[in-house]
């Protein structure tokens with residue numbers, strides 16, 4: 136008997152029964168069953184992706200519940216993958232679901248990823264993200280990236296039809312001191328829902344062959360002022376020719392290349408020559424900026440001419456400290472003799488500390 140299950144999406148002229156059939160024939164691996172992975176899986180499963188792969192080895196914690204909305208109170212302490220499997224089966228009995236009850240690592244990545252058409256990175260750490268990137272390059276699979284920090288989220292599609300990869304944008308893994316500390320890992324429950332849904336949409340567009348895939352563009356969503364910016368970037372063959380996985384994927388130990396945003400203003404008032412580069416988009420810069428900042432959007436850092444004069448320190452700032460950290464890597468590679476310092480916490484941290492007028 137013909138089912139009406141997908142009729143409300145097959146009715147869309149640009150989508151139609153053919154695209155539905157493509158979803159049915161597709162396989163997608165989702166790495167991480169947390170804040171991002173759950174909305175991704177619920178929608179891909181509901182929309183009729185034929186085969187889904189789940190990877191995670193975590194258990195449900197009470198602090199997950201405000202954003203990982205598939206899990207409930209009675210399931211605290213239970214395996215995420217088991218609970219997910221049961222829920223997804225209830226939701227759509229036709230989907231084939233593979234479970235990989237493990238963390239993706241250097242030894243299992245190629246074996247697991249090789250079985251799927253594309254990968255969704257819904258993890259929460261840099262080693263996993265770089266591992267997924269490298270394994271996807273080796274196996275020629277696209278991967279959909281999503282990341283969160285505070286009220287900001289990022290989405291992109293890497294390695295799509297030979298397009299730019301994660302390393303074209305962020306060549307090397309940030310060092311330990313450049314990562315947000317544990318007490319700054321807060322996330323508003325709804326934000327992963329928004330970012331995860333954008334990831335799911337990119338998956339569906341790629342498989343169905345509709346719309347314009349977010350390849351070569353980093354979408355930055357700011358939940359506080361409800362803005363979305365696209366940062367364009369291109370392929371860099373230096374960073375995208377990968378044939379084997381690295382020996383290990385670990386956050387490197389680190390140095391002193393970061394300053395707390397609250398200390399920045401004191402420092403700017405000293406006589407020491409400095410340059411403060413704001414790597415946000417021009418629209419964001421016009422809305423709010425520090426007085427001495429010059430604006431060079433992150434997408435222009437690779438090519439724009441920059442004059443350092445006698446400056447021995449260059450500070451990089453953005454809204455939350457994430458894009459500026461990424462900008463630091465781009466500039467450090469271009470100008471190895473200059474000291475670039477990321478402003479940790481960015482403008483958000485400075486503005487939050489100011490008294491209300």
Ligand SMILES: Nc1ncnc2c1ncn2[C@@H]1O[C@H](COP(=O)(O)OP(=O)(O)OP(=O)(O)O)[C@@H](O)[C@H]1O
Nearest residue numbers: 166167168169170190191193238239257258259263
């Ligand atoms: N290498 C990996 N392989 C598979 N899953 C991973 C890997 N690294 C992280 N994950 C999973 O990705 C998910 C990320 O979820 P999320 O960012 O919402 O945070 P969490 O780890 O559940 O919670 P918290 O950060 O509060 O401890 C987690 O379930 C985590 O176990």
